[in-house]
Amino acid sequence: MNELVFFINNVVVAGSVTGSIYAIGAVGVTLIFSIMRFAHFAHADMMTFGALMVLVLTTAFPEVGGAVGLPTAVVMLPLAMALTALLAVGIDKGFYKPLRAHGVKPIVMVIGSLGVALILQGLIRLFAGTRAQSLYIAERKEIFRLELPFESVTRPIIVTEPQVILFILTLAAVIGLHLFLNRTRTGKAMRAMSDNPDLARASGINTSRIVTITWIIAGGLAAVAGTLLSLDVAFKPDLSFFLLLPIFAAAIVGGVGHPYGAIAGGFVVGFAETLAVFNWAVLLRPLQQHFPDWLELPRNLAFVGTEYKIVVPFFILVAILVWRPTGIFKGKVI
Amino acid sequence: MNKPATAEQPSRFPLRELSLCLALAAAILAVYAIMGGAYSTRMLVEAACYAILALGLTIQWGYAGQFNAGVMGFVALGGVCAMTFSVPVNEAFWASELPFELGRVLLYALAAIVLVWGATRLDRLGVPKTLRTLIAVVLALLLYLVVISLLRGVTDEIESRVGFIGGLGLPTGVGWVVGGALAGGVGYFIGHICLGLRSDYLAIATLGIAEIIKAFLKNSDWLTRGTATVSPLPWPTPGPGELGFVMARSIYLVVTALIIAVIFFLLHRAYNAAWGRTIRAIRDNEISSAAMGKDVNRRRLQIFVLGCILMGIGGAALTSFNSIFDPQGYLPLNHTFLVLVMVILGGPGNNLGTIIGAVLVYLIWIMSEPLALYLMQLASSLGEGLGWVDPADMQSRALQARVLVIGLLITLVLRFAPKGLLPEKVKHHG
Numbered sequence: 001m002n003e004l005v006f007f008i009n010n011v012v013v014a015g016s017v018t019g020s021i022y023a024i025g026a027v028g029v030t031l032i033f034s035i036m037r038f039a040h041f042a043h044a045d046m047m048t049f050g051a052l053m054v055l056v057l058t059t060a061f062p063e064v065g066g067a068v069g070l071p072t073a074v075v076m077l078p079l080a081m082a083l084t085a086l087l088a089v090g091i092d093k094g095f096y097k098p099l100r101a102h103g104v105k106p107i108v109m110v111i112g113s114l115g116v117a118l119i120l121q122g123l124i125r126l127f128a129g130t131r132a133q134s135l136y137i138a139e140r141k142e143i144f145r146l147e148l149p150f151e152s153v154t155r156p157i158i159v160t161e162p163q164v165i166l167f168i169l170t171l172a173a174v175i176g177l178h179l180f181l182n183r184t185r186t187g188k189a190m191r192a193m194s195d196n197p198d199l200a201r202a203s204g205i206n207t208s209r210i211v212t213i214t215w216i217i218a219g220g221l222a223a224v225a226g227t228l229l230s231l232d233v234a235f236k237p238d239l240s241f242f243l244l245l246p247i248f249a250a251a252i253v254g255g256v257g258h259p260y261g262a263i264a265g266g267f268v269v270g271f272a273e274t275l276a277v278f279n280w281a282v283l284l285r286p287l288q289q290h291f292p293d294w295l296e297l298p299r300n301l302a303f304v305g306t307e308y309k310i311v312v313p314f315f316i317l318v319a320i321l322v323w324r325p326t327g328i329f330k331g332k333v334i
Numbered sequence: 335m336n337k338p339a340t341a342e343q344p345s346r347f348p349l350r351e352l353s354l355c356l357a358l359a360a361a362i363l364a365v366y367a368i369m370g371g372a373y374s375t376r377m378l379v380e381a382a383c384y385a386i387l388a389l390g391l392t393i394q395w396g397y398a399g400q401f402n403a404g405v406m407g408f409v410a411l412g413g414v415c416a417m418t419f420s421v422p423v424n425e426a427f428w429a430s431e432l433p434f435e436l437g438r439v440l441l442y443a444l445a446a447i448v449l450v451w452g453a454t455r456l457d458r459l460g461v462p463k464t465l466r467t468l469i470a471v472v473l474a475l476l477l478y479l480v481v482i483s484l485l486r487g488v489t490d491e492i493e494s495r496v497g498f499i500g501g502l503g504l505p506t507g508v509g510w511v512v513g514g515a516l517a518g519g520v521g522y523f524i525g526h527i528c529l530g531l532r533s534d535y536l537a538i539a540t541l542g543i544a545e546i547i548k549a550f551l552k553n554s555d556w557l558t559r560g561t562a563t564v565s566p567l568p569w570p571t572p573g574p575g576e577l578g579f580v581m582a583r584s585i586y587l588v589v590t591a592l593i594i595a596v597i598f599f600l601l602h603r604a605y606n607a608a609w610g611r612t613i614r615a616i617r618d619n620e621i622s623s624a625a626m627g628k629d630v631n632r633r634r635l636q637i638f639v640l641g642c643i644l645m646g647i648g649g650a651a652l653t654s655f656n657s658i659f660d661p662q663g664y665l666p667l668n669h670t671f672l673v674l675v676m677v678i679l680g681g682p683g684n685n686l687g688t689i690i691g692a693v694l695v696y697l698i699w700i701m702s703e704p705l706a707l708y709l710m711q712l713a714s715s716l717g718e719g720l721g722w723v724d725p726a727d728m729q730s731r732a733l734q735a736r737v738l739v740i741g742l743l744i745t746l747v748l749r750f751a752p753k754g755l756l757p758e759k760v761k762h763h764g
Contacts, residue, residue: 039534041403041541095745107401107533108748111674114403115744118671122738130734241666245542252535280479298483303475307553314542321527321535 001152003283009158015274016267017163017232020170023266024225025243026250027177027259028218034194034257035214036100038109042091043222044243045120049087050223051230052128052237053080055135062138073135074165077227081220088219089212091116117240125237132234135227162231173224174263177217181259186213194257242310246273249313253320255327264328269313276303276312354690354755361697372579377700378693379583382590383652385692387669388676389597389685390644396683396758397610398637399617400529403537406669407544408642410661411520412513412649414551414558417501417659419509420568424500432496435488442484446477489556498559506570510650517646518639520547525638530631536638544670551661558661565658590651594689597644601685613637671740672699678747680754687756699736706735 025047032040057076065072099112142161147153181187193200193210201207229243230236250269254261281301288297304311320327366374387405394400427433453470457463492499524543528536551558558564571589574582604610615623616630624630649669653659672695680691747754 039538041537095749098749102752104748104752105399105533107399107537108752110534110537111401111678112745112748114671114674115741115748118667118737118741118744120741122734122736122741125734126738241541241545245538245545248538252538298486300486301479301483303479303482305553308546308549310542310545310549314539314546317539317542318527321531321539325531325535 001150002155003286005148005153005155005157006282007278011271011274011278013157013159013163015271017166017270018273019267019270020166021225021229021232021266022246022250022270023263024170024173024221024228025247026254026262026266027173028221028225029247030251030254030257030259030262031190031214032218033251035190035211036096036109038106038113039248040218041110041113041244042117042120043218043247044240045117045124046084046088046219046222047226047229047243048124048237048239049120049226050080050084050219051135051226051235052124053083053223054227054230055128055133055235058135058137065139071136071139071161071165071231073227073231077224080227081223084223085216085219088215088222092211092215121237121240128235128237130238132236134234135230160232162228166228166232169224169228173221177259180217186210190214245310245317246270246313249317249320252325253316253327255329258327258329261327261329269316272316273309273312277306277309278302351686351756358690358694358697361694365697365701372583375580375583375587377697379587379590379655380652380700381693381696382587382594383648383655384673384676384696385594385689386590386597386648386651387645387673388680388688388692389594389601390641390648391673391677392680392682392685392688393601393637393644394641395677396681396688397605397613397617398634399533400634400638400641401533401537402540402638402641403670404540404542404544405645405673406664406666407540407547408517408521408645409649409652409669410544410547410551410664411517412510412646412651413653413659413664415513415516415646416506416509416650416654417558417564417567419502419504419512420506420654421501421503421564423503424496424498427492427496427499430496432488432492433499435491436499439481439484439488443481446481449477450474489554492556498556498564506568506654510570510647510654513650514643514646517649518643521639521642522635525635529634529638544666548661548664551664558659561660561662563658563660567654567657567659569654569657586655593647593651598685598689605685609633667737667740671744672696675740675743675747678744678754679751681756681758682754683758684754684756687754687758691755702736702739703733706733710735 025043028046029040029043032038032043054073054076057079058072061076062072065075068075095112095116096109099109144159144161144164145156146159147156181191189200189205190210190213192203193205193207197207200210229239246269247266250265251262252265253268254263254265279300279302281297281299284297284301291297362374362378365377369377387409390408391402391405394402450470450473453473454466456466456469461469520543524536524539528539552560554560555562569582569586571585572582576582577585612623612628612633615626616628616633620630656663673692676692676695677688679695680689681687
């Protein structure tokens, strides 16, 4: 049964971790898509910026976390969220608003956001270098080993402290977003604007305020996603385009402009990635004795090697665009 | 004031074009004077290759409003074809039984594709559609696993015994043509999926395919030697060993300039022909051109594939000239965003503007590298006086300044000069 534990560690836990990160990123992308009607290519770099802010704050005050009983990086997260939200609003005022005022086509906005992505990338790597850095500076990563009460299982299920924090934060973000969109006036105005911007403006909704609020939420969520990713592994400044593809795939799978769809899409893409790189030979080997003699299991039975991980979100993207371009939840904007 | 509407515009003296060309010529001469003939000719050849790439992008973005964010992928495809066709034959590989093994696996792959295709047609035999889909998907997964494990076996064998499969030893020009064709084929695949949908999806998909092509070339050691790189690649013209650097590079420059001239002439004709007018009509108002009975998606696919073919040829010419095939040398910044800046700065939809933009931007780009390093050194020597220790990865950080500059250029041009230096001339009849 150790093989099953291996499966849980490598697919169930790892898949939910990547899934949550993609989900939080995709929610931001899909909100921007539904309010401003363009694919925001600078989102991955906004995530990196959020993580960098956490890194800077953690380096400045490494002892804060010990006083509260949490990793310092998590304590610094709200501040980093605020800073990233500020950056997002600033970018909108400086770069996107003039373009919008000219009434350009959405695709020009996309190119503009690519320019912004490059600016952010350049700035981040100019100041932070290109090396990977751990967010745990003064502390140690806590690792929980869950022993299973079965005779045949000798290996434990392994969950690390950042992963537990990640699950809690994802849940909090999803519930918070749900309450915001369904219960508050602003959230309802936001949904109205995503349905029909002209009608929303005619019925007295301040659309430029909604745009600002969208950027605040998207920036805050980007900081959360970037920090969680960096907590789980390490802060890497050069992920940009490798993160962008899964996040867009998640947003499109869930149906563009559909926050709950984006969350589902994030988990679909995350699990698809881990399932595709998982070596299935491990699970099949105990059954080897029941196979006929001519069927010999190869050593490596993964669908794609880890170096081709990026193929998976692309394949999902192509499949969804071919069969159901509106996404599984019927996005509003196609 | 009821003058008859004429197609002829009052011919304007092309002051803007002329002054830009003169300024560019002066800048090139200045580079020749400062950096010497060999260096400057190399720069001009590379700029010419980039001009081919930029022409490919200008017909996609300028003529048809399609944004291709994965120029790098098509460049790399052209490059790998140029490499595979021109590099000498690897005798050790062809003497062994490995070619047969590889061929057998490829045949299996073909058979698997036919089987899966057959499974998708099962509903014609009366199988329910859901069951057919299930059978097709399960069969595809199983056969894929079988083929991929066989392929892994053969490629591992190739890598450990003969290094890589080597080239075909054919003339370089063959590789360029096949590179263009291959890039066009991949472009057809992407365009076929995305062009009927929102324009953003094309950008996302091309960005993805570019990274996938690069990952494939980087990790397929049996095909490309991966990070070990392949060099030297033969030139289609006499190499520098026979004629010296300046002369050999000048002949190469003539070849690329000829390619540009042919492309320029054909594009100019096409732009003013019925085909070009249809393309621009679709770009400016899709609904009305569809209402006029134009096949919008077909025309879009044509122009996208055409652009990708040009990028493949340009990439092949660039890789051959560099004389080294290094999959890690294909960077989004150098091969996608630089080309984008060339197009939007030069004037999307204006071929002359695009070529001028390409040469101008490449000149600035090449000159900025020593400048960035010099500025960083200046900063760190200033910092030493203040007790600031510069980080160890200074060199790699200095290069990041160029990312910043390219990003700033894109956003600033979009905001303040959305039509570029030489705007597309739109004729108004009547």
